[in-house]
Each structure stands twice: as structure tokens, then as C-alpha cells.
Amino acid sequence: MRNLVFLGIISLLIGYIYFFEEKKTIEEYKNRAQAEKLLDIKNAGQILYLKGENFSLAKEGEEFLVEGKFRVSNKALDRFFKELMNLKVQRVLKEDELSSTTLKHILPENNSFIEVGFEKSKVRLKIGKKLNFAQTFYLIVENLATQSTKYVVAKYHNTYTGSAQDKEQHRSDMSYNQVLKLFNLESNFFKELIPLYNLKLEKKLVIKSYRNKAYEIDTELKETLPKAPEGVEYIDARFTEYIAGLTQLKALAVFMNEAKKSTLRERLGELIVGEKSYQFYKYFGNKIGYFILNGKYIYQVEPKVFRFVFRPQQFFWKKSLHLAGSEFEIKDHQDRTLLKSKLGDKNIWANLLVREAYQVKENYKKAFTPEYKILNEKQTFLVRNTESGLEVLDLDKDLIFHYLEKIK
Structure with a gap:
């Protein structure tokens, strides 16, 4: 992460101490000026660490x-500091208020x-009672x-979700518990869990898996190689969905590949x-x-991530019958009429003809x-x-469409 971005975020972290709730009296603005003396990090140097x-x-x-x-994870950091900025x-x-009893x-x-560590300073924020x-x-x-400490009364804004008429609203501990949760986040919250974080879109993607034959995707033409049979169209929206989805995949956990000899076994596929x-x-x-x-x-992912990446080639093809009209007739092998119907009717044939x-x-x-x-x-x-199911032959295109169910 670029240092300037991180500096900007930390500036917000330190800056929230200066933000009082909106008040208009002169005396309260004097208090604001005093609060701005809580910390002086102008000459603290670059940030070296952030920890809880x-x-x-x-x-x-x-x-x-x-x-x-x-x-x-940049998104995790953004969320963390966005929540932190709710502190006022x-x-x-x-x-004279800081007696031993107090x-x-x-x-x-x-x-x-x-705690935030700078080159020349260290600042720690602790949640009191x-x-x-x-x-x-x-x-x-x-x-x-500088070994200096300040004690303040703070509030966490925009967290109470109870009724406005609730007489206990003013003493609810919901806000406080949310602050404690924020300060007690674990390392996993901050880890980058986007497994393909360094993916840069190229014209060609190659998809290999043990389940299906290897194939390529032309991201510019939105075609597959091998190409779809003549008479079968491509579905542009599915190419768009797939390409965008690759950068949004999320892992369950991340590990280091530290072993001299990889402990990964049984390759399932390759992108x-x-x-x-x-x-x-x-x-x-x-x-x-x-x-x-x-x-x-090494990223551990859910089965649905694997299924998404290794979509079969025909996922990108339009695998439905092209009908010239809405009315149709069903005949048996002896050329006897069994049914006259139209698309939209409630029968197994009408349903079949509009399905992929x-x-x-x-x-x-x-x-x-x-x-x-x-x-x-x-x-x-x-x-x-x-x-294995039902086969429908389009005589004009000489294409067989395979469905998993059967018609008895």
C-alpha cells in the first residue's frame, strides 16, 4: 500500500480526537482549541506500524x-477507519477531576x-469504562x-438502533460494545482475501480443469476457442459477468507457501x-x-469459487432452441398428433421449448x-x-440439444 494513502487514513485516526459534537458557544470553541493540543504529530515522521x-x-x-x-486489504482498512471516525x-x-477514585x-x-507507531513518536488509544x-x-x-496521557469522555455515533421513544436509549451499551468489538478486531479482518488480487486482464484466458476439456476465452471478441458450432450464439453478458467476477472472488483464509517442498497436492485445474x-x-x-x-x-476457497472459475465452455453459449413462432404441435413416431399448444402454456413441452x-x-x-x-x-x-436424458435434434441446424430430464 502506498505510504501517502496510509498517512491520510492515520491522519483521520488522530484527527477524530479533535472533533467535538457541533456546538456554538464561544466557551465550547475554546474547549475545541484545548483538545487540539492533545496530540502533536507534525514532526513524528512516517508511520511504521498500526496494532491492536x-x-x-x-x-x-x-x-x-x-x-x-x-x-x-484496502477495503478492510477503509471499513476500519470509517467506523473509527464515528468516535466523537x-x-x-x-x-482536578483525576483523583485516584475517579x-x-x-x-x-x-x-x-x-497503537500507531511513527518514526519519532508512538500514540496509543485505550477504551476505558x-x-x-x-x-x-x-x-x-x-x-x-512524551509519556503524557489525556483522559476524555467520548461517544460512538450512529449505532443505536432502538426506538426513539425507548426510555433506556440514553443508557444503552450497544454503542460501547460496538467500540470494544472494533478495538478487538483480529488479524484476519485486515488480510487481503482476494485470491486473484494481481490479475491483469489479457486478451486471452486459458481454462484447464480435470472436469472439462481445456478451452480459451477471447475477452475482446467474447468468443471461446474451440468456437461454438455454427448456429449457436454467444451470450455477451456471461463473458462480462465472468471476467468481472474473477477479480471479486473471496477466500475463506490465506496461508504462506513457506515449505521448501510444496505441501499442495492433486492439482484440480489451472487458470x-x-x-x-x-x-x-x-x-x-x-x-x-x-x-x-x-x-x-495459498488461498482456501469455497467450492462455489472453484465452480465459478472453471465454468464449462458451453456456459458462454446460448443453448436454447430458436423457434420461429409461438404455436407448436407434438406428434409421435407414427405421425399422430399428441398435443397442440403454444409457448407459455402449462405443460412439459411448452416448458422444455423455452428452457436452456x-x-x-x-x-x-x-x-x-x-x-x-x-x-x-x-x-x-x-x-x-x-x-442420460432427452435429446432434441434441430433439423435445420443439425444440432442436438441435450436435456437432463426425460419425457415419458
Whole structure:
């Protein structure tokens, strides 16, 4: 991540301490000026790390890593700081308010904190106890470089979801619990879980899997190679959906590929984009599932991710019959009329004619012994049941459309 972006986010983190709720009196604006003296980081230098009780982000070169090795998710950071910016300071406690008795009511029972390390300074924010009769709570601001501490009363905005007439609204602990949750986030929250994060769109994608024959996608022409049979159209929207979806896939977890000899076994497939290869495996160590190898990272994904990436080639084809009109007639093999109907009627034939087939293939003028015939204006379709389902032959295009169900 670029340092300037991170600096901007941290500036918001420090800046929220200065933001009082909207008030208009002169005295309250004086309090605002005093609050701005809480921290002085103008000469603190670049940020080196950000950490909490359960997470740690540190700078490595020009980017920040989680736990010193995992990529940081920009979206997770944005969400984290967006939530943090809901904190608003109501007032700063004065010295004469900080007796030993008062501190007992302020100091937290847990160790929830956020710490930011700069080249020349360190700042720590700690969540204190909640006030009994309000949604507000204590916030402790520590400058570890100067050994100075400030105690403030703060509130977390826009979190209460109860009724406006609720008499207990003012003392709800919902806001406080949400702040505690924010300060106790774990490392996994910040990890980049986009397995194809470095994917750069190329003209050609190659898709190989153990389930289906390998094929290519031309992302510009929106065609497959091998090409669809003559008479079968492509569905442009599915190319668009697939290409966009590759960059939005999300993993369940991410691991380092640290073993000298890879512990990944049984390759299930490979996605090749330009010179970049993304390999999918069934086993990682003693784990079983779906795992993507991307450089030094191994991503565990759900089965639906694997199914999405390795769509069969015909997913991009329009595998439905092209009917000339809405009325049709069904005849048996002896040419007797069984049904006259139209599209939209409630019967198995009308439903079949508007549905997408499971698969389409060329017939190559081979013999086809039908059980039924479908007549649609000047078109004729031959129909037969097979062990694997129903086959419909388009005589004009010499294409067989395969459906998984049968007609008895």
C-alpha cells in the first residue's frame, strides 16, 4: 500500500480526537482549541506500524503487511477507519477531576487499544469504562514518546438502533460494545482475501480443469476457442459477468507457501492469464478442500469459487432452441398428433421449448431415430429419450440439444 494513502487514513485516526459534537458557544470553541493540543504529530515522521491487542500491521518496504507477511486489504482498512471516525470527543477531563477514585472508574478492565507507531513518536488509544447513565465512555490517549496521557469522555455515533421513544436509549451499551468489538478486531479482518488480487486482464484466458476439456476465452471478441458450432450464439453478458467476477472472488483464509517442498497436492485445474498462472489444488498439508496457489500465498476457497472459475465452455453459449413462432404441435413416431399448444402454456413441452439445454453438440448428419416430433411453423425438431436424458435434434441446424430430464 502506498505510504501517502496510509498517512491520510492515520491522519483521520488522530484527527477524530479533535472533533467535538457541533456546538456554538464561544466557551465550547475554546474547549475545541484545548483538545487540539492533545496530540502533536507534525514532526513524528512516517508511520511504521498500526496494532491492536489482536492485530499487527507493520511497514515492509513501501507496503504494510499483516503479521509481517500477509497483504493488507484496502477495503478492510477503509471499513476500519470509517467506523473509527464515528468516535466523537465530548470533553477532556481536567487535572482536578483525576483523583485516584475517579481513575478506578475510568481505567479499563480489558486491554483494548489501538497503537500507531511513527518514526519519532508512538500514540496509543485505550477504551476505558462506560458511564453508567449514558452511552458515553472514557477514552485514554497516550503519547508514548512524551509519556503524557489525556483522559476524555467520548461517544460512538450512529449505532443505536432502538426506538426513539425507548426510555433506556440514553443508557444503552450497544454503542460501547460496538467500540470494544472494533478495538478487538483480529488479524484476519485486515488480510487481503482476494485470491486473484494481481490479475491483469489479457486478451486471452486459458481454462484447464480435470472436469472439462481445456478451452480459451477471447475477452475482446467474447468468443471461446474451440468456437461454438455454427448456429449457436454467444451470450455477451456471461463473458462480462465472468471476467468481472474473477477479480471479486473471496477466500475463506490465506496461508504462506513457506515449505521448501510444496505441501499442495492433486492439482484440480489451472487458470492462465497472459504469463500468469493460478493453480488450484485439492490438498494443502492435512487440509482438504479447494486451494489456490498465487505466488507466495495459498488461498482456501469455497467450492462455489472453484465452480465459478472453471465454468464449462458451453456456459458462454446460448443453448436454447430458436423457434420461429409461438404455436407448436407434438406428434409421435407414427405421425399422430399428441398435443397442440403454444409457448407459455402449462405443460412439459411448452416448458422444455423455452428452457436452456444442458449441452449442445453437432450431429454431423448422423441417423437420428425419434420418438416424437415438434412442429413449429416450417421448423421440425426430432426428439428421443436416452439413458442420460432427452435429446432434441434441430433439423435445420443439425444440432442436438441435450436435456437432463426425460419425457415419458
